[in-house]
Amino acid sequence: MKKGMLVIGNRGWIKTEREIRVAISTNEDVSNKGAYLNLMLQLNKIARHAKGVSVNKTLPQYYNHMDLFCRFVADNYNLKTLANIQNKHLVDYVSERQSEGKSASTIKNDLAAIRYFHDQIPNPRYQLSSNQILKENYNEFHLERRRFGGVDRRPSELEYQALVTLAQQSNSPSLALIIMLCREQGLRVHEAVRLSRLDAEKALREGLSNC
Secondary structure (H helix, E strand, O other): OOOOOOOOOOOOOOOOHHHHHHHHHHOOOOOOHHHHHHHHHHHHHHHOOOOOOOOOOHHHHHHHHHHHHHHHHHHHHOOOOHHHOOHHHHHHHHHHHHHOOOOHHHHHHHHHHHHHHHHHOOOOOOOOOOHHHHHHHOOOOOOOOOEEOOEEOOOOHHHHHHHHHHHHOOOOOHHHHHHHHHHHHOOOHHHHHOOOHHHHHHHHHHOOOOO
16 A cells, blocks of 8 residues: 555455456456456555445445456456446346346345445546436346345335335434435435435536436
């Protein structure tokens, strides 16, 4: 680590450049080794300063999900920079993961990780749409309902409306807005609560709230 570089929390799970190069040399599944190495070095730079989620639990998991995604876009798109990630990459990656037999839960974690790191990029070239918008715009994009232990846990419309009403009547009525935002934009709770006023103003100004 360079002298003077600020790293937030213990991030020993970040792969060193040497570890990445060794993995590349021994892994025949990575065909575009140069592009993958380049993307991983960019990911490392972002991961060292990323915040908003647990450094010891969620962030390492997101890092591993993003590692796999970097391999995919390197091999299939020869992607040179993470700032150029766009919707078509997400759609094709979901199809790839489904062909591998990955569960809806795993794939949604993939997407959450990609969106999280994409949000950390200072000036991304493209904005990534929510799962709902992707479903409406891409016929090949579909995600089965998330299941836990084989049981569908997503609330019904009646349960959702009851939850919103309960939140509105609570001591913290703003919770209702968070619930609605999570559902409409496909956000996780931690993604919604860390949105700032600047994020909202930018979304309204650039018309991103509906994309």
